[in-house]
Amino acid sequence: MLLSIESLACHFPVRGLFGRRIGTVRALDGVSFDVAAEEVLGIVGESGCGKSTLGKALAGIVPPAAGSVSLAGEEIVAPGRSYPLAARARLQYIYQDPSASLDPRWTLRRSLHEPLIVHHDWPQAEREAKVRDIMAAIGLPEALLDRYPHEVSGGQQRRIGLARILMLAPQIVILDEPTTGLDVSVQASVLELLRDLRRAFNLTYLIISHDIAVLSSICDRIAVMYLGRIVEIGPITQILSDPQHPYTRKLVASSPRIGGPRLTDNVSLASD
Amino acid sequence: MTTPVLDIGDLSLSFKTDRGAAHVLDGVDLSIDPAEIVGLVGESGCGKTTLARAILGTLPAHQTRIARGHMRLGGVDMIADGEGARHARGRTVTFVPQDPLLSFNPLFRIGTQITDLMRWTSPAQAGRRWGRSRRIDEERALAMLAAVQLPNPREILVQYPHQLSGGQCQRVMIAMALLPQPRMIVADEPTAALDATVQIQVLGLLRRVAAEFGVAILFATHSLGAAWEICDRVMVMYAGQIVESAPRAVFFSRPSHPYARQLLASEPELGRIPKAIPGAAPSTASLSPGCPYEQRCPRVTEICRSARPPMRQLETGHWAACHNPWTTASDLAHT
Amino acid sequence: MNRLFRRVLRDRTTMAGLILLSFVLLAALSAPLLSIDPAEVRIDRRLMPPSSDAWFGTDRLGSDIFTSIVLGAGITLLIAGITVAIGVLIGVPIGLVAGYYRNWFSDALMRIADIALAIPQIVLAIALTQAFGPSIKSVVLALSLTYWPLWARLVYAETRSIRNEIFIESAVALGVPARRVMVLHILPSVASSIVVRTSIGVGVTILAATTLSFLGLGAPPPTPEWGRMIAESREYLPEAWWYPLAPGMAIFLTVLGCYLFGDGLRDILDPRTRETL
Numbered sequence: 001m002l003l004s005i006e007s008l009a010c011h012f013p014v015r016g017l018f019g020r021r022i023g024t025v026r027a028l029d030g031v032s033f034d035v036a037a038e039e040v041l042g043i044v045g046e047s048g049c050g051k052s053t054l055g056k057a058l059a060g061i062v063p064p065a066a067g068s069v070s071l072a073g074e075e076i077v078a079p080g081r082s083y084p085l086a087a088r089a090r091l092q093y094i095y096q097d098p099s100a101s102l103d104p105r106w107t108l109r110r111s112l113h114e115p116l117i118v119h120h121d122w123p124q125a126e127r128e129a130k131v132r133d134i135m136a137a138i139g140l141p142e143a144l145l146d147r148y149p150h151e152v153s154g155g156q157q158r159r160i161g162l163a164r165i166l167m168l169a170p171q172i173v174i175l176d177e178p179t180t181g182l183d184v185s186v187q188a189s190v191l192e193l194l195r196d197l198r199r200a201f202n203l204t205y206l207i208i209s210h211d212i213a214v215l216s217s218i219c220d221r222i223a224v225m226y227l228g229r230i231v232e233i234g235p236i237t238q239i240l241s242d243p244q245h246p247y248t249r250k251l252v253a254s255s256p257r258i259g260g261p262r263l264t265d266n267v268s269l270a271s272d
Numbered sequence: 273m274t275t276p277v278l279d280i281g282d283l284s285l286s287f288k289t290d291r292g293a294a295h296v297l298d299g300v301d302l303s304i305d306p307a308e309i310v311g312l313v314g315e316s317g318c319g320k321t322t323l324a325r326a327i328l329g330t331l332p333a334h335q336t337r338i339a340r341g342h343m344r345l346g347g348v349d350m351i352a353d354g355e356g357a358r359h360a361r362g363r364t365v366t367f368v369p370q371d372p373l374l375s376f377n378p379l380f381r382i383g384t385q386i387t388d389l390m391r392w393t394s395p396a397q398a399g400r401r402w403g404r405s406r407r408i409d410e411e412r413a414l415a416m417l418a419a420v421q422l423p424n425p426r427e428i429l430v431q432y433p434h435q436l437s438g439g440q441c442q443r444v445m446i447a448m449a450l451l452p453q454p455r456m457i458v459a460d461e462p463t464a465a466l467d468a469t470v471q472i473q474v475l476g477l478l479r480r481v482a483a484e485f486g487v488a489i490l491f492a493t494h495s496l497g498a499a500w501e502i503c504d505r506v507m508v509m510y511a512g513q514i515v516e517s518a519p520r521a522v523f524f525s526r527p528s529h530p531y532a533r534q535l536l537a538s539e540p541e542l543g544r545i546p547k548a549i550p551g552a553a554p555s556t557a558s559l560s561p562g563c564p565y566e567q568r569c570p571r572v573t574e575i576c577r578s579a580r581p582p583m584r585q586l587e588t589g590h591w592a593a594c595h596n597p598w599t600t601a602s603d604l605a606h607t
Numbered sequence: 608m609n610r611l612f613r614r615v616l617r618d619r620t621t622m623a624g625l626i627l628l629s630f631v632l633l634a635a636l637s638a639p640l641l642s643i644d645p646a647e648v649r650i651d652r653r654l655m656p657p658s659s660d661a662w663f664g665t666d667r668l669g670s671d672i673f674t675s676i677v678l679g680a681g682i683t684l685l686i687a688g689i690t691v692a693i694g695v696l697i698g699v700p701i702g703l704v705a706g707y708y709r710n711w712f713s714d715a716l717m718r719i720a721d722i723a724l725a726i727p728q729i730v731l732a733i734a735l736t737q738a739f740g741p742s743i744k745s746v747v748l749a750l751s752l753t754y755w756p757l758w759a760r761l762v763y764a765e766t767r768s769i770r771n772e773i774f775i776e777s778a779v780a781l782g783v784p785a786r787r788v789m790v791l792h793i794l795p796s797v798a799s800s801i802v803v804r805t806s807i808g809v810g811v812t813i814l815a816a817t818t819l820s821f822l823g824l825g826a827p828p829p830t831p832e833w834g835r836m837i838a839e840s841r842e843y844l845p846e847a848w849w850y851p852l853a854p855g856m857a858i859f860l861t862v863l864g865c866y867l868f869g870d871g872l873r874d875i876l877d878p879r880t881r882e883t884l
Contacts, residue, residue: 046467047438059780088782101777105795118783153552165781183315183494188538189548210468213497217540240542254468256497258524258539264476264501 002204003035003058003091003172008067008077009228010053027053029228030067035172040198040205042215042236044251045225051208054225055176058206059093072171089119089168095176098161102149108160109145115167134163137200155189162197172204179214191218212255216240224248275347276303277455277488278327278365283341285326293337294557296322298512300341301583304456304488309479311503311520312492313535317553319512320492324458327490329361346455362393366449370461372441376433383429386413386448393452416447420477439470446477456488457481463498475502496539500524505589508532511564512556514583518590528586528597530569563595571596614875621871627864631857635681654847664849667839668829672853675831679854682832683861686747686825687812691805693751698758699801703789705759706766717763720756728753728815732824746816746825754812761804765797799876803869810865817858833858 008031016022027050035041045051056062058069060076060083069077076087094101102111109131116127135142138159149157165173178194179187195218198205209215215222216236223233224247232245243249256263285297297319304310312320325331327343327350338351346364348356369375377385387409410429417425420443433441442462449457459478463471479502482489493499499506499520506523508516508531516529527533531549538546551568560566562577569576575595583593615621649669657664663672701720705713732749739745769775770793778788819825820834828835833854840850 046469061776061780085782088780093777093780095773095777097773100773103774103778103792114778114783115781118781118787155552184496184535184546185315185538185549187540188546191540191545192548195545211540212468213540216542217545237542250469254472256472256501258496258500258536262501263472264479 001034002037002072003206004070005034005058006032006068006070008032008054008057008069009065010050010057010062011065026228028057028064031225031228031230032067033223033230033233035204035206037171038198038202038204039221040207040219042219042222043206043208043225044210044212044215044222046210046251048227049225050228051210051225052176053228055093055174055206055208059091059174060088061093085119089115090171091174092165092168092170092172093174093176094161094165094178096178096180097158098164098178099149099154099157101161101164102157104149107146107148108152111149111160112145112164112167115164119168130167134166138163138166138197154186158190159193162193166197166201169201170203172206174206174208176208177210178207179209179211187214194218212240212251224251274305276305277346278302278304278490279342279344280327281342283323283326283343284339285322285331286337286339288335288337289557291555291557294555295339295559296512296556297326298556298559300512300514302507302514304490306455306488307482307486309482309489309491309502309504311499311506312490312509313494313496313499313506314509315494315535315553317511317556318509319556320509321460322512323509324367324460324490324492327365327458328367329357363452364454365456365458366452366454368442368445368449368457368459368462371465372438372445373433375445376441378433381430381432382436382444383410383413386429386444386451389448390451412451413447416451417444419450420444420447420481422447437470438466439474442466442470442474443477446474446481450481450485450487454487456490458490458492460492461494462491464493464495471498472501478502496536508535511554511559513564513593515565515594516592517583518592522587522590526598526600528590528592528599529565529594530571530596530598531565532592533598534568534570563593571598611875615872618871618875620867621875624864624866624868624871627860628868631680631684631861631864634677635684638678638681654843654850656847657849663853664847666836666850667843670829670831672836672849675836676833676853676857679831679833679836679857680861682743682826682830683813683816683858686743686750686816687809689747690750690754690812690816691808693747694755694758694808695801695805697751698755698760699762699794701755702759702762703766703793703797706763707770707785707789707793709767709770713763717760720759720763723753724756726753729819729822729824732819732822736824741824741827743826743830746819749819749824750812750815754808754815757808758801758804761800762797765800766793769793769796803873803876806865806869806872810862810869813858813862813865 008028009026010028012025012027013021014023014025029050031054043051043054053062057064057077064077064079066079068075071087071091075081076084076091102108112131112134113127116122116130131145132142135145140156140159144152144156144160152160175194179190182190191214194205197203207215207219219236221234222236222239223230224239224245225231226247232239232243232248239248240252243252253263280300280302283297283300284295286293286295300323302310312323314320322331327345343350345360348360348364350357350360387406390409390413413429414425417428422428422440422443428436428440428444436444462478463474466474475498478489478491481487491499491503503520505517505519507514508529510531516523516527516532518527523532524536527536534547534549538548540546549568554564554567560577562579563569563581566572566576573596579595581593581595583591585591586597586599615625652665652669653667655661655665661671661673663676666672666675701716705716728749731753732745735745735749775788775792778792816825817834820832821838823835823838825835826832836854837851840847843850
């Protein structure tokens with residue numbers, strides 16, 4: 001198993017008057033699962049289910065209240081433990097649009113050099129060579145390197161944003177809502193790009209999304225989250241055809257299928 | 273043949289930009305019958321929101337130029353008759369926006385906002401704030417909130433917008449859109465900001481509303497799934513032009529315009545990574561004289577580059593603006 | 608940089624400020640070239656109104672006021688320059704650190720800034736002149752110790768808002784050390800605000816410095832400091848009307864130049880209207 005998560009929990013304090021802690025939000029409430037090497041695992045759930053917190057906890061952005069996470073056998077997340085720098089190279093996290101991770105004031109070349117500067121001691125020439133390699137691997141001309149993010153197209157920005165994390169040859173990439181807010185054809189190009197990169201770099205993906213249709217097109221397995229817990233996990237075809245948990249059933253029943261029966265024909269209309 | 277609620281013919285609008293005139297709407301023909309739900313499908317920048325705003329009268333006046341065309345709503349000429357148009361907006365046609373939370377004033381209770389709206393749009397009770405008319409307003413509001421399936425209308429009236437969930441907010445918005453007894457509702461991506469389970473409920477509500485209140489709905493969306501669910505007819509927009517118009521079943525089983533086909537092919541499905549459409553939509557400020565889709569079209573021919581295709585009827589009720597449209601369903605497999 | 612230069616040249620407000628300031632700068636730079644000794648006393652020429660000999664008249668010691676103004680320009684710019692430099696060097700790092708880490712330490716730093724800002728400059732200046740005697744040093748110390756919070760608070764507010772941007776969060780997720788994030792990512796984004804505030808800050812400092820000198824807390828005579836010249840002129844009013852006029856106008860025009868330059872720069876650097884520079 002590449003990634004092992006054991007009873008992971010994240011709590012956020014609720015503060016009242018004068019900042020006194022009056023309660024706790026259990027954003028993550030004891031989550032356990034494994035991710036195998038080179039698989040694509042989807043995490044689906046609606047707003048507030050904790051999927052984003054899960055992604056951030058795995059990436060070391062949000063500290064855990066309990067539980068642990070191990071990457072290739074080595075523990076990387078545990079209460080009180082600081083997130084090891086080496087793990088930040090092997091496990092990468094992207095929130096929504098990869099191009100948003102680019103500093104708008106830096107040239108693209110500089111943004112690509114930065115991960116190498118932070119993690120390795122390589123001389124400038126070696127870094128430059130690696131940058132050129134990656135640019136070739138993602139299919140972008142080197143001439144773009146001297147431009148600023150706003151001077152290239154949205155699709156190219158996305159590629160560069162992804163290239164930036166590929167500089168460190170990560171093993172696993174967590175993508176948090178990679179297609180949200182995008183037009184359907186742009187969404188398709190993002191999914192195609194993710195597939196191509198996975199093949200080229202032997203990546204493992206953990207994709208977090210509220211859109212079960214998007215996940216169904218690219219994931220091998222899927223985990224359904226509700227109120228901070230995983231309620232069901234399994235191969236995508238099985239979950240979609242034979243959901244067990246009532247919430248999973250509700251979720252699957254809420255995804256329109258073009259050409260199939262209309263869900264609005266017999267939806268119970270009582271409000272949430 | 274019923275008279276359509278909305279009748280738009282050859283509507284062409286341009287915006288003044290520093291790159292010249294952008295033809296944001298070009299030769300748009302559209303008509304909606306009572307109780308009909310028409311889906312306006314397209315991606316960002318295609319003009320669907322512009323069309324919605326043109327109907328609602330919220331386009332910036334000094335920047336917009338109406339080049340030609342007519343727009344009649346419930347018999348009122350919305351372009352020539354300024355007074356009539358102003359009266360119609362908010363009464364004959366109402367609006368359900370994408371993000372309900374942003375449309376509410378966070379400082380006032382829901383009840384206050386509803387009754388204020390009623391005062392503005394119901395001429396019979398205009399001007400009188402206190403007394404019997406206020407109670408009547410509240411009773412009507414409560415009845416409408418119940419009609420949109422909100423389980424505790426009295427509680428909702430005294431709450432503030434941030435206390436409601438997204439789905440509840442949207443139901444209130446729909447109720448507010450129904451109170452003036454409009455003949456048409458313009459809904460611009462009303463479910464885009466909602467969770468999947470709530471989305472399907474609100475879509476179902478819109479269908480019921482059209483059927484029970486006899487109100488026509490113009491439903492602008494980029495989600496083909498949502499269009500499949502509730503639309504009676506689908507119209508596809510690209511670069512400010514309507515490129516295909518067909519009844520729901522016909523559209524989804526045998527779309528003719530190459531863009532419509534490719535759009536359907538880019539929907540994600542179980543186990544299949546969808547095919548992206550290469551290239552990007554052209555800017556409406558620099559359109560070629562031919563078909564706007566010619567740069568990305570897999571079926572492009574010589575005439576496509578020079579002559580703009582007119583809307584041609586392919587079968588009853590099915591129109592497409594294409595020189596070389598797909599003609600059979602079997603071709604679907606080859607897109 | 609080129610684009611910035613061209614936009615400055617095209618903007619009337621900024622250019623007006625720049626022109627005023629260049630006069631002052633010219634005066635300050637040419638001071639050592641003048642061969643007039645300000646300490647020279649010419650009793651026979653005291654308190655004379657403006658004439659072809661003395662453009663702004665002469666003061667109580669007979670010195671040419673015009674020359675004094677020119678010499679005073681350098682002093683004024685020196686005081687303002689050092690004060691602002693100290694303010695930036697102390698305030699910007701404090702603001703950066705306090706804005707980056709959102710913990711008790713940040714709060715403590717900002718409270719110290721509040722306290723420093725609340726100290727009445729005049730009282731502090733009086734205390735310092737007791738220790739060091741009235742001098743330029745006292746003025747600079749009194750002002751820089753109480754003005755640095757202006758930069759700290761500005762940088763703190765901007766750092767806090769930029770801190771939440773996705774590209775900063777992703778840098779942190781990448782493992783970029785805090786120091787590097789602050790200096791290489793956040794600082795360039797707040798730089799334009801700092802420049803605008805500094806420009807206006809120079810104007811504010813000049814006003815405060817001349818006020819302190821007016822009160823006798825600055826450099827003693829015969830140093831031709833503008834504020835002190837106005838103080839001297841008081842007992843000769845209303846007859847010697849030219850005496851306070853020249854230094855007063857000099858202060859006014861210099862400060863106006865700073866403000867115009869700063870305001871114009873703010874509009875040019877507004878991220879909503881400019882392209883990336």
